[in-house]
Amino acid sequence: MRSLRTLAALAALASAALLAPPAQAATTVQASAATIYRGEGDQLLRIRATTKPGTVKITHDGEGYFSVWTLSPSGKEDDLLANQVGAYKGTAPFNTSTSNKTAAFSIKADGAWTLQVLPLTKARSWSITSRGIGDDVLRLSSTSRGLHRLKIRHSGDGYFSVWTLDANGRTHNLVANKVGAYNGAVSLPPGARYASIKANGAWSIVRR
Template sequence: MKVAIGIVSALLFLTVVAAITRGSDGGPAARDTLPLVSQPGHGPVQSATRTPTRAPAAERISPPPEADMRTYSGAGDDLVLLQTTEVMFLASLTHRGTSTFIVRPLVRNGPEQPPIVHAVGGYQGTVLVNGHDGKVLHGFAIKADGAWTLALKPVTLARAWTGGPVSGRGDEVLTLSPASPGPTTVRIEHAGSGNVTVHAYGDGSPGILVHEIGTYHGEVPLPAGTSLVTITTDGTWTLTRT
């Protein structure tokens, strides 16, 4: 009798296990229909989000949102909010004041960014925006004690450098058309007491041509494919391709 009861119990147990491991329609149980996470050697893992890759500088010289390409003006501290963009563009700025003038890019959910302009007193210059990092810009924080203007425009409107000597004062962006066909030599002259930094932008990451303090005279290589050159200084400068 005990043997018969044991056999019946075993049969009932096997029946319950079979019901659990199969769905109500005779197919696989619910646990088998859950999405599978791929393991090494079993194909790529599907992700709901994808980290964007940053295109080379030369590929990001395209028209930015037209709604933002205009001139903003004000006096004192202010915020200028824009459509989010990763496209490079120019910012031409002026400040009529006696104290610190700082313009800092704003990025969504990101750390505080280094300023694109940090001057004392009056200022006039043009700088490149979105040139160094992969952040998605959505505005500027402005600190000023006087009246200021901020004109945003496409990189294609940068000052052209056709190959001869080019001179200026203060911050400037130069466009090379066509781009530098091969490594060439650039003679750089700077007169001033502050920092002077010259960057080259092209097929790869931005390259520093010069980063000095005070008066500077020297020759440096201009990388092949360079399409933009930026000068950051409060002094006077001359660039000559040789």
């Protein structure tokens, strides 16, 4: 009789465990203009679908493969915001094409991560000399006019690119595109307001 009672108690515990709601994998914090998501491992974050360009500040402290994609309302992958093995820290723009409409962020991770979603207007100020490590987004105080020179350096060994975006946050011009170290001077296209940098090492951009 005692063994039957024990079995019944174990069955009740197992049933309660199966009926219990799953642990929350991501938390959301609203702070002024920013929305911050925190989680661990793979996650699909649904948001209110938007065509408005913005930026995402991203961190990951895992050791394995890490990526963040934007998804359209149909589930199509659009913008690859982060793509790295191991720890990651960077900022990337999204909805830079007029055809994009973001309805979710798809995260692949083996560690803890954060996503801070901000308006594009909150991007880091693009000073005369701007420096950074890894992916970033820069913002001019006004749209570029006339002839200006950009002196660009990159010391990483992976893919490096610099895209300019127009005042509406849409893709404008590709001004640097190289795998590995880069050292060059290019013109700043008229009509540029933002710069999107993809890098795996230290970089600098000097405007003249």
